[in-house]
Amino acid sequence: MKALLSLIILTFSMQSFADCDLLLEDSNTCIEYTWTNGPHLNSRAERNFSELVVKYFDADDTSETALENDLIKVLPWMIMPNMEHGTRPVITTQLEDGSYLISEILLKKMMGYWEIRFVDSTDDSVLASFKIQ
Ligand SMILES: [Cu+2]
Structure with a gap:
């Protein structure tokens, strides 16, 4: 019985985290990110910008519909x-699909x-991050 219950809990948690690259537990929000350019690690003279597409969605939403997010700022660190x-400030542009x-x-x-850090824009506290490989 206990094993069955654990299995059920495991199955449920795997479903809700299925496509989360990063999960913000407090708000049950998934962050999905894709490099569309780079990442470029520039040597001294180079100046190649990198680009990232970020999508926020509710972790329980299987349609993964993009949520608007003015509270989270992306901060390379x-x-x-x-x-x-x-580094220099990034430019954030909302795309048509909401990402x-x-x-x-x-x-x-x-x-x-x-x-790449995802920080609370009100107090700069780090909500999630991933290391650039
Ligand atoms: Cu340095």
Whole structure:
């Protein structure tokens, strides 16, 4: 009985997380992201912008309909051995299907790694992130 119950719970949780690249548990919101250009790690003289498409949708919505999201900001962030920092501001454009194009992402190659952070635009707290490989 206990095993059956665990199986049911597991099945349900797998369904609701099915296509989530990142899950915001507090708001039960899925974040799906796709690089449409890059990511480019630029050496000193280069200046190739990267582009990312981000879609937010309710984790329980199997149709994965895009939600409008003014509260979350995309912030590229570099973590170095002795310091952390951002880069120039990105440009956010809402697309026709309700997802967002994040453009002019400028990533420089340096000692450390970049991550893409999803931050609360009111207080800059980090809600989710992924490491750029
Ligand atoms: Cu740096």
